[in-house]
Amino acid sequence: MIRYDTQEAAEFRERLLQRVRADVTACYQCGNCSAGCPAAFTFDYAPNQVMRMLQVGLVDEVLKSSAVQLCVQCLTCTARCPRNIDVAGIFEDLKMVAVARDVQVPEDAAVFNRVFLENVARYGRLAEAFMLLRYNMLSKHFLNDAELGLPMLTKGKVEVLPKKAAGADEVGRIYRKAMGRAKEKAS
Ligand code: SF4
Ligand code: SF4
Structure with missing residues (x-):
């Protein structure tokens, strides 16, 4: 299990940065992504919470979350982010990682x-x-x-x-x- 600010967590953030060219450490938790997300009411963690979890290395929790699975890829979060972080791209990438790792995901x-x-x-x-x-x-x-x-x-x-x-x-x-x-x- 990847937890907190370990080397493995840092490596995961680095791979994420390379894959989606979006750096989660740039997020300053303004909450704009969550405020505009039309699907957040179905998520266990709001988009800004997912970003914070990735910053601190809670990768396994994020991969198992309903948020990653229930994101509808509307791109509102990406459009609204004042730090130009591709939040939707990160969600899509996380979904692929969850599939590739056969993570047990919620909500069928x-x-x-x-x-x-x-x-x-x-x-x-x-x-x-x-x-x-x-x-x-x-x-x-x-x-x-x-x-x-x-x-x-x-x-x-x-x-x-x-x-x-x-x-x-x-x-x-x-x-x-x-x-x-x-x-x-x-x-
Ligand atoms: S809108 Fe961008 S900076 Fe603000 S909380 Fe979301 S990801 Fe972070
Ligand atoms: S792309 Fe996903 S996380 Fe972003 S606003 Fe749309 S549903 Fe929410």
Whole structure:
């Protein structure tokens, strides 16, 4: 476990700096990133808290946090940071590191992300009903959103049987290549 201001924590910050060209030590905790974050109400740690945790070396806690998994990459934090820190880039990078290290993440986020990406890689687009069914089965929330999904299915708003979009195989190849690169980058 990486803790506090150890050599390992300093090395992690350095790797982060190289990967996303954003230096967490430049953060002076103004809180602008958290004030503008539309998803912070779902996070266990607000974006500025994540930055502070990275400064002091609480890397494992950050990687396990729901904040990293539930960030929607809207880039508001990056746009608002007076220190020009790419907070969103840091969140994205941390998510890749968590996947590469097989970190146990909360909120079934890993299941959701995997099912979403595999769905797009396979069909070349999002096959909503199929993805929802697969997510509910793997996360064991069998009736999750059933009250929304069933009326949509009966009204023909979503397709039961997914169809491949044109170029789906190419999308799949891009996905596999990107995942390989992401793992390499995060290791
Ligand atoms: S906006 Fe920038 S400086 Fe302010 S708390 Fe967030 S990361 Fe730190
Ligand atoms: S990119 Fe993520 S952390 Fe930044 S404001 Fe958007 S949701 Fe919040």
